[in-house]
Amino acid sequence: MKVTERPLYRLVQERKLPAFKVGNSWRFLREDLARWISVQSREASTPDREHN
Structure with missing residues (x-):
């Protein structure tokens, strides 16, 4: 994902x-990640309806 651990943990x-x-490891x-990325991508490309 090319991000550091801190933003992921947050x-x-x-x-x-x-x-x-x-155990002590996050999985x-x-x-799930592919779905999450897809949703984030759609939300980023959708115009903000509040400013219309």
Whole structure:
């Protein structure tokens, strides 16, 4: 994903990024990440309706 650990942990803690913990390690399912990226991409490309 080309990001450092800190922003990832923040997103996980805020429950904005799908992940789960196994022991002391965080795990990310490839399918969940692909879905999350797709949603983020759509939201970023959708014009802000509040300013219309």
